[in-house]
Amino acid sequence: xxGKGIVGxxxxxxxxxxxxxxxLTIFVIPMFLPGxxxxxxxxxxxxxSSSASIPDSQxxxxxxxxxxxxITIKQNSKILATFSAEGSMTxxxxxxxxxxxxxxxxxEGISNRTQRIHFYDGTxxxxxxxxxxxxxxxxxxxxxxxxxxxxxxxxxxxADATGSNSLNLSTFAGNRTRGLLVQEII
Numbered sequence: 472x473x474g475k476g477i478v479g480x481x482x483x484x485x486x487x488x489x490x491x492x493x494x495l496t497i498f499v500i501p502m503f504l505p506g507x508x509x510x511x512x513x514x515x516x517x518x519x520s521s522s523a524s525i526p527d528s529q530x531x532x533x534x535x536x537x538x539x540x541x542i543t544i545k546q547n548s549k550i551l552a553t554f555s556a557e558g559s560m561t562x563x564x565x566x567x568x569x570x571x572x573x574x575x576x577x578x579e580g581i582s583n584r585t586q587r588i589h590f591y592d593g594t595x596x597x598x599x600x601x602x603x604x605x606x607x608x609x610x611x612x613x614x615x616x617x618x619x620x621x622x623x624x625x626x627x628x629x630a631d632a633t634g635s636n637s638l639n640l641s642t643f644a645g646n647r648t649r650g651l652l653v654q655e656i657i
Contacts, residue, residue: 481515505507509656511539512548515540518650522641524601527570527628533650535574535640538624546617550578554624556606556640560590563634567595572638576608579621584610587637604638606649610654622653 519537542550554576562570569591577583586608625639640649 472537507595512655514654515542516652518648520648523641524637524641525626527551527636528631530628532625535624535626538651540651541619542651542653542655547614548655548657549612549614551611551654552576552622553609553652557647558604558640560604560640561637562600562601563636564596564598565634566592566632570632570636573627575625576610577623577625578612581612583635584608585652613636627630
């Protein structure tokens with residue numbers, strides 16, 4: 472085979488591969504991964520590293536500071552919201568039982584997704600402990616009417632357990648940040 476034939480064969484293979492991959496990307500992959508069909512119309516992101524802490528005695532929902540976004544969407548758009556944070560849970564050495572914290576990603580007037588952070592110790596360990604926790608919640612709505620929506624993150628405890636226990640989103644151990652991403656998609 473001549474040098475021109477090999478080069479032509481290579482170029483033909485490349486063009487054919489690109490054509491096949493393009494067809495697969497457009498027609499076949501979206502059938503198996505329907506989320507890939509979403510188009511992002513706008514994104515709003517806030518990130519902060521301000522300190523925030525909630526004791527287990529706080530049994531009603533409170534807004535986590537710096538976690539609120541207003542977004543105005545068009546008719547039949549969806550809202551996709553994602554909250555993420557790195558924090559810690561401080562557990563008193565006298566705890567003999569369970570501690571539960573709840574973090575709720577709320578699209579006001581629509582719905583929410585709630586994550587539970589749970590710790591159980593039946594021993595009464597004797598020393599205060601701190602555990603790293605990663606918080607992450609995502610929520611996607613159905614098609615919504617046009618308008619302005621507020622997306623906020625709240626937290627609370629379910630009961631005041633023995634000792635001083637808390638969930639912390641603070642900067643004392645490195646630069647722990649929390650972020651809220653809100654997107655309008657169709």
